[in-house]
Every structure is written in structure tokens, then in C-alpha cells.
């Protein structure tokens with residue numbers, strides 16, 4: 001049987017250097033655990049624009065549709081800020097999400113014991129935090145039509161459309177309930193049903209999916225503004241949070257920052273099962289392209305490495321190997337290994353990107 | 365000359381009991397500072413629905429248009445959760461905002477020294493925090509058409525429309541720049557220009573207003589997801605944050621929770637100047653109707669009292685009297701006066717709503 005295939009899209013900024021470390025990890029699993037992957041690499045974002053004049057070439061899109069998993073670094077940077085909307089680096093990422101139909105974006109916000117002091121929140125509020133945001137990723141205001149800037153009378157108007165069908169809400173809800181069953185069996189769904197009709201439909205469909213097929217999961221509903229408050233006040237009250245594309249963007253970043261270590265947080269974006277039973281999947285760190293430190297060997301590769309751990313779990317059914325990798329990361333942290341972003345006020349000499357990668361390989 | 369007029373709309377839940385304390389304060393200013401107001405009172409939200417079958421009676425709307433300032437308590441409660449969207453308590457508040465054209469919602473997030481320990485954030489991250497969010501309040505996805513739940517093929521779709529004209533953005537931006545000039549001269553504008561065309565127009569217009577008329581104010585732009593992160597990570601980097609209706613809803617609640625004491629936070633919603641030069645204005649606490657503690661004399665009246673202080677400042681040009689009131693609040697807190705929501709783990713006997721009101725009157 002052919003090896004499972006992975007397409008690596010380092011993208012922009014620190015994407016390239018963190019991906020080098022991920023390849024070390026992939027190689028280690030091939031050499032030591034008999035998990036060989038066919039790895040190919042291509043361009044996305046500003047890097048693709050520079051070469052092809054588009055943030056995602058059609059050939060790359062086609063490849064992404066064929067592989068078993070895509071690993072993406074990050075897109076964007078000041079160099080591309082003034083590009084036309086249609087060719088901005090972000091459009092490459094959004095096209096991947098949309099055309100691969102990756103409707104379930106899983107964003108864990110987990111606070112590592114060794115790093116609890118890094119949070120701007122009090123230690124007891126975040127120590128042991130382990131929640132996952134399930135963000136709908138292919139619809140809502142990110143993709144709804146009509147959209148654009150139009151003339152109206154003697155001025156312009158900017159328009160975007162928030163739009164959710166029942167089936168779009170249904171499948172996102174199922175992803176959240178399935179995940180909750182493997183965790184602490186609790187889902188909190190967030191919208192603004194008090195001011196938005198799309199939120200009313202969202203709440204209704206989530207409740208219906210629950211009542212019909214997941215009555216064993218504890219379900220609650222919360223307005224998204226209160227959700228932001230509760231995340232800051234007492235995040236450990238949550239297990240799985242289910243929300244739409246735009247609220248998910250804001251709330252998951254808020255949740256990520258609670259942990260104090262953005263350089264640690266992975267994400268998985270999953271779609272429907274392919275012919276081989278594996279879901280369409282793209283894995284990426286939550287952090288961005290960090291142009292200010294790109295190319296300096298300062299970036300923390302852990303978020304990207306943990307994204308590969310999510311790939312092992314969700315794409316390749318290798319939960320034990322994923323845990324092995326996650327434990328290796330915890331071990332190096334417990335041993336005091338720190339990249340620059342994880343240095344406390346006590347100071348010390350930070351590890352470089354590649355030293356951190358090597359430390360994790362050694363811990364494996 | 366006639367006294368300035370105030371319409372009090374206590375609304376639902378704890379709205380009524382906190383408003384009783386505000387009336388004590390209003391009376392004090394009449395008796396002791398020669399500031400007499402013509403005060404009337406009416407219904408809004410669920411209370412109005414119970415009596416009139418609508419969350420805002422046309423007569424009340426007409427009164428609100430005539431007075432110099434509206435003071436609102438809070439709307440909503442579980443009793444009204446299953447009402448039809450069009451008569452939900454929130455619609456009453458939204459109608460006031462829309463028909464009075466209150467486009468600039470000022471939401472200070474201020475951390476009181478005496479209460480810095482209440483925040484879930486580390487003390488050094490929030491002590492001395494003093495930022496204001498200027499939220500556009502009459503447009504965006506809250507009001508854009510088309511909206512509703514529609515049949516499409518064999519399923520339903522929920523639709524809302526995010527919509528901003530140049531002039532709507534322009535006037536919100538001016539409110540933020542004007543406010544910044546009276547503070548630390550810094551505005552950070554937040555949107556999602558990387559994924560939404562309405563965000564692109566927002567950014568462009570804000571920049572233009574700045575360059576043409578407020579070049580002295582320091583302006584930056586930030587994506588709203590990053591904004592949520594930065595609020596959690598290092599909120600003191602901000603002075604005035606300018607954002608749209610929906611992002612403002614989420615981000616201002618997130619900012620409010622940083623302070624740890626929601627029961628302390630006022631807000632002002634301002635429109636265009638009336639014939640007498642005063643702006644159309646509505647003042648309300650940031651907290652909600654807190655149905656769980658309503659009617660028990662446990663609610664903290666300070667947010668509502670500080671909303672009246674904002675009325676003194678923005679509607680009645682009595683900045684010194686506003687400061688007098690704010691200092692009285694700070695004094696009672698420094699002296700250890702605490703309602704139940706402000707009790708630390710050390711415990712003690714909390715003040716009731718009316719005891720807190722009396723303490724503030726005494727401090728005046």
C-alpha cells in the first residue's frame with residue numbers, strides 16, 4: 001500500500017523555519033515507528049503570490065485535494081498589506097478551507113503546566129486549562145454573498161453577508177458533539193440569537209441535533225459577548241465551545257491568549273471523509289507569520305509540531321503516536337527548554353528554532 | 365429656563381433596584397448643587413412587553429426623543445427567552461439606539477485600584493487600566509438588510525447583513541478621535557479587513573478622517589481577532605479603541621471583564637446634537653439584568669450611578685460634578701464598602717444595593 005501523503009505549505013514569515021522542524025519529526029516517525037509518509041512541498045500566501053501572482057496556484061489547490069493531509073505554516077506579512085483584496089495572502093488560505101470544505105476547525109486552548117506563569121491571567125484561573133473551540137470554517141460572513149464595496153447614492157457602502165444553512169450548522173454541531181463525547185461530554189454553543197436571525201437558526205439547529213442524536217452530551221447556549229467575558233473570567237467552565245466562523249475567529253484567539261503561549265497552540269481543520277475514509281484535513285499553528293522575527297531562528301516550532309500531532313490523531317488514526325509526540329513536547333518544557341517567546345523575566349539563553357526541534361526529537 | 369429632562373427606563377431584572385439608587389444621587393445634586401432635573405420614568409424591555417405587548421411603546425419612544433438624556437437599567441430575562449424575535453426585550457433597546465441615532469457608544473473599561481484584585485488577570489496587567497471602546501451602535505450586522513430566516517431549496521437559511529456606509533464610519537471615527545484628544549491621543553481601529561470588504565472600507569475611511577482632520581492623533585489599525593488577544597495580553601497598550609457594532613459588542617465585554625468588576629462599568633451612547641446643543645444620549649450600565657439576583661437587594665448600583673456621572677459630563681456639560689461623583693465612588697470603595705459581587709474570598713458582610721447608594725450619597 002502507498003504511504004499516506006502529506007503536502008507541506010510553509011507559507012510566509014516564520015512558516016518556513018518552523019516547518020523545517022516538523023520535517024525532522026516526520027522523519028523520526030518514519031525511521032523509528034514505521035510511519036512513512038510521502039511528503040511534498042509547495043507555496044501558499046505571499047510566497048505563492050511572489051512566484052505566481054496568486055496566493056494559491058490551481059496546481060497547488062489540486063494537490064491539496066489529493067493528499068491525505070495538508071500542513072500549513074502561516075500566511076501574510078506587511079509586504080503584502082497593500083495588495084488587492086483578491087490576491088492577498090489570506091485568500092490562499094481561505095480558498096483551501098473553502099474548496100476542501102473544511103467545515104470543522106478544532107482549536108484547542110491548553111495551558112501547559114510548565115508555562116502557566118506566562119499567562120496574563122492568574123495561575124489558578126488557567127492552570128490545567130484544556131478546552132477546544134470548534135469553529136465552523138467554510139461559511140458565515142467569511143464567504144456569504146453579496147459582498148464587496150458598492151456605490152450607493154453619492155457614497156460607498158461596504159457589505160458582507162452572514163449566512164448559514166441548516167445543513168451547515170448541523171454538520172458543525174455534529175463535529176462538536178462527537179468531540180465532546182471523547183472529552184468531558186459538554187458543549188457550549190455561542191451566537192447572538194438575541195440580535196441576529198442567523199443566530200436564532202444556529203441555536204435551533206444545534207439544539208435539534210443534540211436532542212435527536214446526542215442527548216447524552218450536556219449542551220448549553222450562550223451569547224457570544226457573554227462567551228468572551230466567561231472565557232476571561234473562568235475559562236475552565238468550558239469543555240467544547242461550538243461557534244460560527246467569525247465569532248470563532250475572535251473567541252478562539254481570545255482563548256488562545258489565555259494560555260499565555262501562542263507559540264504552543266495547534267489547530268486542525270477537518271472536512272468530510274474521502275474515499276479512503278480519512279477526512280479532508282489541514283493542520284496549522286494558531287500563531288501567524290510573525291514577520292518581525294522571521295528568518296532569525298527565534299520562532300517557536302512547537303505549535304506547528306503539535307499540529308502534526310493532531311494530524312497523527314485525526315488523519316492517520318495514530319492516537320498513541322500523537323500522545324507520544326505531545327508527551328515529548330511536555331517533557332522538554334518540563335526540563336526547561338524554552339524558545340525566546342517562552343523566556344520569563346528571569347532571563348537565560350533561549351533555544352533557537354532548530355535547537356527546540358532537536359530537543360523534541362531527542363525526547364522522542 | 366426649564367430644567368434639563370431625564371427619562372428613566374429601569375427595564376428588567378435588577379434595573380429597577382439600581383435605578384432607585386441613581387434617583388437618590390440625582391436628588392442629591394438637585395438639593396446640594398443646584399442641578400435640578402425633570403425626571404420621568406417609563407417602561408422598556410420585558411416590563412414594557414408585559415404591559416403593552418411590545419418591548420417599547422411608541423409613546424415611550426417619543427418621550428425618549430424629547431428628553432435631554434435617557435437612563436436605562438437593563439433589559440431581558442429567561443421569562444422572555446421564547447418570545448418571538450420581534451418582541452424580545454432587546455428589540456426595545458435596539459429601537460432606542462436606532463431611532464435616536466445613537467451612533468457612538470462609549471464603553472470605558474477602567475480598573476479601580478481598590479478592586480484590582482478582583483480581576484482574573486494578574487494585577488500588574490490591569491492595575492490602572494483606563495481605556496475606552498468607541499463602538500458604532502446604529503448600523504452593521506445589527507441592522508443591515510436583508511435579514512431573517514428564509515426557505516432555500518429544501519432547507520432554511522439564516523441571513524444577516526453587515527453593512528457600513530462611508531458616512532456611518534466617518535462619524536464614528538470622529539467621535540473616537542475627539543475623545544482621544546481629551547485623553548491620551550491614541551486610537552486603535554479594529555476590523556477584519558483581511559477577510560471582509562466592509563472592513564476594508566472601514567479602515568480606509570478611518571484613515572482618511574485621521575489624515576484630513578486629526579493628524580495629531582496617533583492612529584493604528586488592528587485585526588479584531590488580534591485585538592481580542594491584545595486586550596487579554598496587554599490591555600494598557602490601548603487608549604481609545606474604535607470598532608464596529610458587532611466587534612464592539614464582543615470586544616467591549618471582553619475588555620469589561622478584564623477589570624474584574626462588571627458591576628462598576630457605565631456606558632454612554634451618543635448621537636447628533638439636538639436643537640439645544642446637547643447630544644441625543646442614552647446612558648446604561650454594561651452589566652445585564654442579572655435575573656438570578658433581581659429583587660434581592662444584592663445588585664451593585666455603581667455601574668448605573670457612574671452612567672449618570674457620564675450623563676453629567678456628556679449631556680449636561682458638568683464635568684466637575686461628574687468628577688465629584690466619580691471620586692465619591694472611589695472613596696467609598698477605598699473605605700472598603702462592597703456589594704456582594706465585590707466580596708473577596710476573605711468574606712465579610714456585603715452592603716445591600718441601597719446601603720451602597722446611601723454610602724455614595726454620604727461620600728458626596
Ligand SMILES: CC(C)[C@H](C(=O)O)[C@@H](O)C(=O)O
Nearest residue numbers: 076090093094249558559589
Ligand atoms: C489569516 C486569517 C484569514 C484567519 C482568519 O481570519 O480566519 C486567521 O485569523 C485564523 O484565525 O485562522
Ligand SMILES: CC(C)[C@H](C(=O)O)[C@@H](O)C(=O)O
Nearest residue numbers: 194195225440454457458613
Ligand atoms: C442586550 C443586547 C441587545 C446588547 C447588544 O448586543 O448590543 C448588549 O449585549 C450590549 O452590549 O449592549
